[in-house]
Amino acid sequence: MAPSMATKPPASIAGPRSYPQVGIQTPTVYLPRPGVDLGRWAVIACDQFTSQPDYWEQVEALVGGAPSTLHLTLPEIYLGQPGEAERIAQAQARMSEYLHQGVLEPQEGMVYVERQVQGKRRRGLVLCLDLECYDYHAGSHSLIRATEGTILDRLPPRMKIRRAAALELPHILVLIDDPERSVIEPLAASKNDSRRLAPCYDFELMLGSGHLAGYCLKDPALEAQVIAALEKLADPQVFAHKYGVQATGEVLLFAMGDGNHSLATAKAVWEELKPLVGMDHPARYALVEIENVHDEGLQFEPIHRLLFGLKGDPFAALHDFFGESVRFTSLKDCQKVRERIEGREGPQSAGIAFDQRFWVVEFLQPSSNLAVGTLQPFVDEMVKQGQARSVDYVHGEDTVCQLANDPGNLGLLLPSIEKSDLFKTVILDGALPRKTFSMGEAREKRFYMECRRISND
Numbered sequence: 104m105a106p107s108m109a110t111k112p113p114a115s116i117a118g119p120r121s122y123p124q125v126g127i128q129t130p131t132v133y134l135p136r137p138g139v140d141l142g143r144w145a146v147i148a149c150d151q152f153t154s155q156p157d158y159w160e161q162v163e164a165l166v167g168g169a170p171s172t173l174h175l176t177l178p179e180i181y182l183g184q185p186g187e188a189e190r191i192a193q194a195q196a197r198m199s200e201y202l203h204q205g206v207l208e209p210q211e212g213m214v215y216v217e218r219q220v221q222g223k224r225r226r227g228l229v230l231c232l233d234l235e236c237y238d239y240h241a242g243s244h245s246l247i248r249a250t251e252g253t254i255l256d257r258l259p260p261r262m263k264i265r266r267a268a269a270l271e272l273p274h275i276l277v278l279i280d281d282p283e284r285s286v287i288e289p290l291a292a293s294k295n296d297s298r299r300l301a302p303c304y305d306f307e308l309m310l311g312s313g314h315l316a317g318y319c320l321k322d323p324a325l326e327a328q329v330i331a332a333l334e335k336l337a338d339p340q341v342f343a344h345k346y347g348v349q350a351t352g353e354v355l356l357f358a359m360g361d362g363n364h365s366l367a368t369a370k371a372v373w374e375e376l377k378p379l380v381g382m383d384h385p386a387r388y389a390l391v392e393i394e395n396v397h398d399e400g401l402q403f404e405p406i407h408r409l410l411f412g413l414k415g416d417p418f419a420a421l422h423d424f425f426g427e428s429v430r431f432t433s434l435k436d437c438q439k440v441r442e443r444i445e446g447r448e449g450p451q452s453a454g455i456a457f458d459q460r461f462w463v464v465e466f467l468q469p470s471s472n473l474a475v476g477t478l479q480p481f482v483d484e485m486v487k488q489g490q491a492r493s494v495d496y497v498h499g500e501d502t503v504c505q506l507a508n509d510p511g512n513l514g515l516l517l518p519s520i521e522k523s524d525l526f527k528t529v530i531l532d533g534a535l536p537r538k539t540f541s542m543g544e545a546r547e548k549r550f551y552m553e554c555r556r557i558s559n560d
Contacts, residue, residue, distance in 0.1 A: 220313025412492025
């Protein structure tokens with residue numbers, strides 16, 4: 104196991120540098136100083152394990168009072184709970200403390216990242232996206248786009264946190280459609296040459312989430328190589344030929360993977376600030392990790408629905424909503440349900456876990472191309488009409504099936520989508536229904552590691 108210590112890389116190329124033709128800027132990232140225990144510094148994205156308080160209790164026990172991104176973020180399990188305001192204030196205060204006490208040190212340039220978990224390896228590149236090139240609203244044709252519907256009601260609490268924050272910590276994963284593997288993958292060849300890629304961290308993540316390594320891009324030639332490859336992907340003629348559309352100049356280069364609402368929050372706060380601070384301000388950009396949708400280590404997982412406080416018979420409710428166009432089949436267990444709905448044959452279908460039993464529901468007259476699009480209006484209506492108290496969006500069918508055993512809970516299991524179809528679907532049909540897919544299971548999500556200053560204070 105690699106030692107859990109920060110390794111300060113040699114001085115890198117100066118920055119930041121903006122590349123407006125592809126909507127990016129090179130970042131100044133802040134990483135923990137040597138000696139900080141990175142195994143306790145890095146914690147998983149705040150929107151994970153929102154129905155599993157025991158996970159976050161384990162994280163808190165592991166971290167204790169050590170320097171940690173846990174102290175800089177608000178896990179969403181605490182949203183709306185007593186003490187939320189205090190947690191936010193403490194996180195904002197701790198950001199300033201870490202900066203002023205030298206816990207964090209700046210490093211210039213993009214960061215090449217490798218994440219290994221559950222026998223898979225994913226590659227990524229940490230950089231800044233220009234929020235002027237991003238529009239999360241439905242029907243957007245911007246260079247950077249949402250792939251799923253943005254729930255505007257979810258932005259205000261996140262905006263409250265970001266407005267007074269000195270730092271941003273990204274769990275945002277943004278996708279590029281690079282079948283030739285021209286942008287990120289070639290960087291791996293320079294890992295052993297510290298003059299080109301300087302090691303900046305290498306350690307085991309907590310609670311079985313695998314291994315993380317990062318390398319700061321030091322060689323200007325590597326940076327130029329990345330930009331040239333992105334420019335080719337963004338060429339309107341190449342884009343039009345690739346997707347069979349007209350060359351209008353409206354190119355989709357970056358598509359949201361994870362962290363849709365985090366990037367939307369950054370955009371909303373920037374729009375507030377822009378009239379006050381002008382265009383040359385760090386809040387114009389957001390730190391993200393980009394990944395290639397064709398990376399063999401990247402898997403799309405469905406995001407399931409879990410309804411709490413159910414009132415009445417869910418099967419009657421489904422019949423009331425869909426009429427006679429639904430058909431139910433009882434199955435032995437959760438695994439059989441997953442096998443059935445992933446079969447890709449027959450009518451559109453989803454799974455049901457309720458009262459320690461399992462079914463598949465088939466939609467004979469689906470209202471959407473995807474099962475999630477057909478089912479989501481039913482979920483929304485159940486909550487709106489008070490037939491369910493609330494809904495959570497859960498990764499992993501085992502978790503859904505386990506929690507659905509509790510009285511008053513209803514689990515709705517959804518099939519995965521083909522990742523190779525993502526870009527073309529968004530280009531032709533617009534954003535998918537919200538919470539359609541997840542890039543990997545919960546423990547595979549991005550951990551907070553790098554920080555970036557978003558204020559001039």
